Amino acid sequence: MAMVLNNIEELIEKYNNAETTLKEEAQLKAYFANDNVEPHLEHYKPLFHYFSLSQKEQYTKDVPLTTKKTKLYQWISVAAVAVLMLGLVVPSFVGPSEQEKQEALLVYNQTMEALSLVSIGINEGKQQLNSLVLVSDNLNQGIEGAGRLSEFSKTTNKIFKNK
Template sequence: MVLNDIEKLLEKYENGETSLKEEQRLKHYFVNETVAPHLEMYKPMFEYFVVSQQEQYTKAVPLKTRSKFNYKWLSVAAIAVIMLGVYFGAINTSDNLGTINDPEIAFNEVSKSLEMISKSFNKGANTIGYLNEVSKGASTLGYLNEIENATSIIFKN
């Protein structure tokens, strides 16, 4: 009679229809009693469930978060380097500032320099083009604030 009940419980267990009490009964049968030969294949599975139920996690869980890089100090350091460069550059200047007497040559040199600066500036401006998307997102947040104000007025009254 017990064997028939166990077989019915196993069938329910395989279909996912057992209750917790029925599963406990199956575990008890397969761990404590002698098992019928045709049900021996279930014994290691239920023994594993009993053993794994008693396991405990003993390692410490780290709760400390990683420190984030502070970009404010990076900007302060960059300003300090620029200031030192300007200071030491001003000390080492001489009276010959590279003055060009011929206006046409001077114009050509200035044009070359401005073209080089323009190319560098355009390259840098292209790399920060994604900031426009950020400003679009910020403007939609403004709309959300207006909606929130309107709903708060409606629900307060």
């Protein structure tokens, strides 16, 4: 009897930790269905009795499987298709007028002319920048030459003074 009690207590511990198998749960249900339940485990008896009863319950009413269609949804889908078709067909018939096309072309040409002027100004600025770089390079060469001339002058003065 002590061996069975230890086994039941271990199963209850596993059950509380949600670690039991279906076979072990069946053993617990069978144990608590008997009248020979230990006094310190009596409070588990109603729990397992409830599980045994609820397992036998069945739903006996018929479940309706037919759906009710309303005509409103059908008309909404027809309206949606009509709007979609109008959205695709109408723009091909009703396009921009000749005057709108001429105005768009004029605006396009003016924009291209303005961008061309900006491009010319940028290219001129680039050429002036290149000229400044060339002047800067020549100035640096002149400064280097003056430095060499100064060094040459010092050296020649030393030579002539020493003689």
